[in-house]
Amino acid sequence: MARTASVHRATSETDVIVTLDLDSATYEPPATGHGFLDHMLDALARHARVGLSVRARGDLHVEPHHLIEDVGITLGQALTQALGDRRGIERYGSAFVPMDETLAHVVLDLSGRAHLAFEPERLDVWGDAGGMTHYHLREFLRGLCNHAGVTLHVRLLAGREAHHVIEAVVKAFARALRDAMRVTSDDLASTKGVL
Numbered sequence: 090m091a092r093t094a095s096v097h098r099a100t101s102e103t104d105v106i107v108t109l110d111l112d113s114a115t116y117e118p119p120a121t122g123h124g125f126l127d128h129m130l131d132a133l134a135r136h137a138r139v140g141l142s143v144r145a146r147g148d149l150h151v152e153p154h155h156l157i158e159d160v161g162i163t164l165g166q167a168l169t170q171a172l173g174d175r176r177g178i179e180r181y182g183s184a185f186v187p188m189d190e191t192l193a194h195v196v197l198d199l200s201g202r203a204h205l206a207f208e209p210e211r212l213d214v215w216g217d218a219g220g221m222t223h224y225h226l227r228e229f230l231r232g233l234c235n236h237a238g239v240t241l242h243v244r245l246l247a248g249r250e251a252h253h254v255i256e257a258v259v260k261a262f263a264r265a266l267r268d269a270m271r272v273t274s275d276d277l278a279s280t281k282g283v284l
Contacts, residue, residue, distance in 0.1 A: 092270075093140075094170030098163040102155040103147035109167040110140030111270055117142040121160060123153055125219030125252075129259045130160070136263035137270075153220050154228060161229035165236030172237075172270065175199060176277050182269030186261040191248025193257035195265045201238035205231050209245045209254055218252035226255050230262070 092111040099105075108117075119130040121143060134141035143164070147156030172178065183196045207227045214223045234241050241262070248254045 090173065092171045092173065094167040096163050096167045096170065098159060098166070100155075100159065102151075103145060103159040105143070105145040105147075105156075105159050105163040107160070107163045107167045108140075108142040109164070109171050111171050113140040114138045115140040119143040119145075121145040121156060122147065122149055123156060123219070123221070125221045125255075126153070126157055126160065128219075129221075129255065132256060132259050133263045136260045137267045139267075153225060157221065157225045158228040158232050161232030162236050165233035165239070168233070168237040168239075172199065174277075175201070177272040177274050179269050179271045179273055182265035182267065184261045184264035184268070185246075186257045186264065188248075188253045188257040188260075189250075191250070191253040191257045192246040193248070193254070193261045194244040194246055195258065195261035196242045196244075197262070197265045197269055198240040199238070199269050200240050202240055203235045203238055204240040205234045206242045207231075208243055209258070212245055213249060214245075214251050214254050215249050216251045218255055221255060222251055223254055223258075226258060 095108045097106045116134055119127040121127055130143050145160055178199060180199050185194050209223045210227055243258055
């Protein structure tokens with residue numbers, strides 16, 4: 090069965106189309122109107138090794154929050170559809186990613202239960218990256234977790250500069266996701282018999 094999905098989310102603030110293929114790295118450069126968000130989506134696709142297309146527009150004249158959050162929501166919805174019943178997946182993933190002075194650790198569970206523990210919000214992360222802050226990253230990941238049923242723990246072991254913090258977290262998330270969504274059996278990785 091193909092693990093693919095296409096989701097369109099339209100609100101008064103944003104219009105987002107996400108196409109996702111978990112078993113192909115066919116790549117299409119993202120186009121959201123926000124340069125750093127595009128850069129992060131590019132990193133996510135390349136490090137998770139998935140086929141990803143994101144076309145979006147939003148009320149960037151107000152602030153990037155709505156666009157970034159809604160892209161996370163739509164990507165989460167697409168991930169849920171593409172995973173199907175989650176039969177045979179590894180389920181768990183973990184990755185450390187360094188970026189210069191920054192070290193991020195991400196651990197996730199594709200359990201169907203949404204939870205985000207986001208440590209960087211407790212720390213003194215400096216500045217923004219093209220208008221995107223670690224708080225925007227938190228909202229992106231929260232939207233994704235809530236709509237994909239992902240339990241996600243994000244730890245920042247070192248780092249202060251926003252660009253490096255955000256990028257290291259996204260790459261660590263992508264690599265943990267790559268491991269968790271691998272199909273390695275015919276069974277569900279659950280004693281309950283359902284995810």
